[in-house]
Amino acid sequence: xxxxxxxxWGVYTVWWRHFQVYRSTWLVNCLPPISExxxxxxxxxxxLSPLIGEVDYLGQMIPYARFLAPxxxxxxxxxxxxxEGAYSxxxxxxxxxxxxxxxxxxxxxTDVFLGDWVxxxxxxxxxxxxxxxxxxxxxxYDLSSLVLSLPLIVLGSLLFGAFGLLVAGAVNxxxxxxxxxxxxxxxxxxxxxxxxxxxxxxxxxxxxxxxxPLASLVDLLRWPLGLxxxxxxxxxxxxxxMVVMARLAALRIYPRLFS
Amino acid sequence: xxxxxxxxxYDLWKTYGDEAVVQGISFSxxxxxxxxxxxxxxxxxxxxxGMLFGTVIPTKGFVQFGSWQLPGxxxxxxxxxxxxxxxxxxxxxxxxxxxxxxxxxxxxxxGAAARQRAxxxxxxxxxxxxxxxxxxxxxxxxxxxxxxxRALLNQPKIVFLDEPTTGLDPDARQDFWRLVQDLxxxxxxxxxxxxxxDEAQRLCDRLLLLQQGKVIDKGTPTDLVARVIGREVAEIxxxxxxxxxxLAASHGAWYRAFGSGHLISLPDRYPEVVWDAIAAHHPSRLxxxxxxxxxxxxxxxxxxxx
Numbered sequence: 409x410x411x412x413x414x415x416x417w418g419v420y421t422v423w424w425r426h427f428q429v430y431r432s433t434w435l436v437n438c439l440p441p442i443s444e445x446x447x448x449x450x451x452x453x454x455x456l457s458p459l460i461g462e463v464d465y466l467g468q469m470i471p472y473a474r475f476l477a478p479x480x481x482x483x484x485x486x487x488x489x490x491x492e493g494a495y496s497x498x499x500x501x502x503x504x505x506x507x508x509x510x511x512x513x514x515x516x517x518t519d520v521f522l523g524d525w526v527x528x529x530x531x532x533x534x535x536x537x538x539x540x541x542x543x544x545x546x547x548x549y550d551l552s553s554l555v556l557s558l559p560l561i562v563l564g565s566l567l568f569g570a571f572g573l574l575v576a577g578a579v580n581x582x583x584x585x586x587x588x589x590x591x592x593x594x595x596x597x598x599x600x601x602x603x604x605x606x607x608x609x610x611x612x613x614x615x616x617x618x619x620x621p622l623a624s625l626v627d628l629l630r631w632p633l634g635l636x637x638x639x640x641x642x643x644x645x646x647x648x649x650m651v652v653m654a655r656l657a658a659l660r661i662y663p664r665l666f667s
Numbered sequence: 668x669x670x671x672x673x674x675x676x677y678d679l680w681k682t683y684g685d686e687a688v689v690q691g692i693s694f695s696x697x698x699x700x701x702x703x704x705x706x707x708x709x710x711x712x713x714x715x716x717g718m719l720f721g722t723v724i725p726t727k728g729f730v731q732f733g734s735w736q737l738p739g740x741x742x743x744x745x746x747x748x749x750x751x752x753x754x755x756x757x758x759x760x761x762x763x764x765x766x767x768x769x770x771x772x773x774x775x776x777x778g779a780a781a782r783q784r785a786x787x788x789x790x791x792x793x794x795x796x797x798x799x800x801x802x803x804x805x806x807x808x809x810x811x812x813x814x815x816x817r818a819l820l821n822q823p824k825i826v827f828l829d830e831p832t833t834g835l836d837p838d839a840r841q842d843f844w845r846l847v848q849d850l851x852x853x854x855x856x857x858x859x860x861x862x863x864x865d866e867a868q869r870l871c872d873r874l875l876l877l878q879q880g881k882v883i884d885k886g887t888p889t890d891l892v893a894r895v896i897g898r899e900v901a902e903i904x905x906x907x908x909x910x911x912x913x914l915a916a917s918h919g920a921w922y923r924a925f926g927s928g929h930l931i932s933l934p935d936r937y938p939e940v941v942w943d944a945i946a947a948h949h950p951s952r953l954x955x956x957x958x959x960x961x962x963x964x965x966x967x968x969x970x971x972x973x
Contacts, residue, residue: 418742421773428769429760505756511722512750512818513773516742667683667723 414518422523441535445480445542465605466634477548478629479602484539489532489565493572494585497524521658525569532565553632564625570653577660596622621649672733672824673697679718680727688714690880696856703867704860706877712860716829720750749818749826757802764798774821788816808839825856864960878968895966896958897932904928905951921966
C-alpha cells in the first residue's frame with residue numbers, strides 16, 4: 409500500500425458526510441447511548457448495590473454504583489465506536505459502496521480511511537460522554553472528572569473504532585462480524601473489570617483480562633477512585649493497541665478498493 | 668479548453684497473477700472528443716477506466732492528464748474529472764438533492780453555491796421534480812442520470828462513463844445519449860465504455876475495439892466499418908453453406924455463419940453482382956442492410972458482443 413497524503417479538508421469532508429447521516433436521524437441515534445447506561449446503571453447499580461454494598465478497589469472500599477459508572481462509560485465507548493467501525497463501515501464499503509463513490513472525488517484513500525475512523529471515534533466519544541453525563545446526574549461521577557476524562561474517552565474510541573474497521577476490512581460477509589463480537593468484544597466487556605474488580609477472577613484469567621485493552625481503559629477512567637502505580641504503561645498500552653489496529657485496518661481495507 | 672488537459676494513456680498493462688487483463692493499451696482523449704472502448708464483457712474496459720482515474724494500479728504504464736501523472740496523483744487529477752462508475756454508488760441515506768449538495772462538499776463547493784449547482788444539474792438531467800425523492804424511489808434511468816449529474820458537480824474537463832446505459836430502457840438510453848452529446852458540445856472530453864454497438868456508433872468520434880485486454884483495431888466508427896467490412900452486408904437463410912463460401916471467395920467478400928443463417932459482405936464495387944447471385948438461389952430469407960460495428964467485431968474476433 410502506498411502512503412498517500414491526507415488533507416485536513418479531505419478527512420473533514422468524509423467525516424462531515426457521516427455526520428450528516430447521523431444528524432438526519434439524531435433522535436434515533438442518541439437513544440442507545442442514553443438508554444443503555446440508564447438501564448445498566450438501574451439494573452446493576454441499583455439492583456446489585458444492596459446485595460454487594462461496597463467493593464474493594466485498590467485497597468479502598470467503594471460503593472458499587474460508583475465503581476460501576478466508569479465501566480459503563482467504557483462500555484459506551486467500546487460498543488458505539490466498534491459497531492460503527494465494523495457494521496456501518498462494512499455496509500458503506502460493501503453494500504452502499506460509499507467508499508468507492510468517495511474515491512471518485514478528489515480524495516485519497518487516507519482521507520476516506522481517516523474520515524471513517526474519526527467518525528467511528530466520534531460516535532464512541534458521544535456515547536462515552538452521554539453515559540458519563542448520566543453518571544454525573546446520578547451522582548456517580550463528578551462533572552470535572554468527566555471533563556478531564558474526555559481525552560481517555562477519545563483515545564478509547566479511536567482504539568475500538570480502529571478495531572471495528574479492521575473487522576470491516578477482514579470479513580467477507582456481514583454475519584462474520586459476529587465472530588469477533590463473540591470472541592473478543594463480549595469477553596472483553598464482561599471480564600475487564602467493568603462490572604467487578606478483576607482480582608476476584610482466577611489469577612491466570614485476571615492476567616489475561618488485564619492485557620485486553622478495555623481493562624486499561626476502565627482502569628484509567630476510574631482515576632477519580634485511584635490509579636494503579638503503573639498507569640502510564642496502561643496509557644502507552646492503549647496507544648500501542650490503537651496504532652497497531654489502525655495500521656492493520658488500513659492494510660486490510662486498501663485491497664478492497666484498489667487492485 | 669486547454670490542450671494541456673488532454674488525457675494520454677501510455678502502454679497500460681494490468682495483470683492479476685498469471686492473467687493479463689489489460690495488455691499494452693495506449694490512446695489519447697482530447698477536449699470535446701468522445702472516445703469509446705468497445706468490447707464484450709471481460710475485455711478489460713472497466714479495468715482500463717479504473718487505471719485512468721486511479722483505483723486500479725497499472726502493472727506497467729501510466730496515465731498523463733494535464734500536469735498530473737496517475738496513479739500517483741489520482742487525487743489531484745480527479746478534481747478535474749467526472750466519473751460515472753458501472754456500479755450504482757449513490758448515497759441511499761440522502762435525498763436526490765442532498766446526494767448532490769453533500770457530494771459537492773467533497774469538492775469544497777458548500778452552502779448556497781452547492782445548492783445552486785445541484786439545482787442547475789438537476790435541471791440539466793430533468794430530475795428537478797424528484798429533488799426531494801429518496802434514491803431508492805428512482806428508476807434505473809433516473810439513477811444513472813443522477814450519477815452523471817454528481818459527476819458534473821465540479822465542471823470536469825473530462826468524464827468517464829463506464830457502461831452508463833446498461834439495463835436502461837430505450838427511452839432512458841436516448842435521454843442519456845442527449846446528455847452525453849450536450850457534454851461533448853460544451854468541450855468536455857468523454858471516455859465511454861460500452862458493449863452496445865448502436866451507442867458506440869452514434870456517440871463516439873473514435874473507437875478502440877478491445878478483446879481479452881488488447882486493442883484489436885481502432886478508428887472512427889465509419890472508417891472501421893468501411894475498412895473491415897465495407898458498405899453493406901447480406902443476411903441469408905436457406906442457402907447451402909458451400910455455395911455461399913464459394914461465392915464469397917470468388918468475390919473477395921467476407922463470409923460467416925451466423926445464427927441459423929449466414930452473413931456475407933457485399934463488395935463496395937458492383938455489389939449487385941453478389942446480391943443477384945445470392946438471390947438466384949432463392950433463399951428463404953434475404954436481407955440487405957448497411958454494415959455495422961457488430962459485423963466488424965464478428966469479423967475481427969469471431970464472436971458477437973454481449
